[in-house]
Amino acid sequence: SASQANLTEYKLTTSVRTYLQVVDASKSDTSLDAWVTRTVESRSSRGKKAMGDDIHLLHIGRMIEEMEISIRQSLDSVYVAKQREVLHSCRLPEDPDEDDGVSGAAKAGAENVPNAAEAAAAAAASSPTKEQKN
Incomplete structure (x- = not known):
């Protein structure tokens, strides 16, 4: 249909790996890592007139910025705090x-x-x- 012809679907998948390694010559090495993967989908109506490729770049750029903020907050509040807790509990x-x-x-x-x-x-x-x- 005509309404589906003006509809654009976007899908963004981002993966981030954090890795921490503590090397001590007199003791055993300790390493801890985590993966964060997020996927977001979005639909955008282009309206009655085609806007060209610039509208796609703007929409994708906004999705990337929002994803970055989400992953940073998740890393700070969950993964870094959990890494700190695990390292403290493993410390001899x-x-x-x-x-x-x-x-x-x-x-x-x-x-x-x-x-x-x-x-x-x-x-x-x-x-x-x-x-x-x-």
């Missing part, structure tokens, strides 16, 4: 004689850590294990 307690670069105030105060998982990890990191006490 340090030797109390070793300077690990973390201040005593940061180790001692769980109130400085924003969520419960990080507070537990901070508390575990600041207290020696049974093996270290002996």
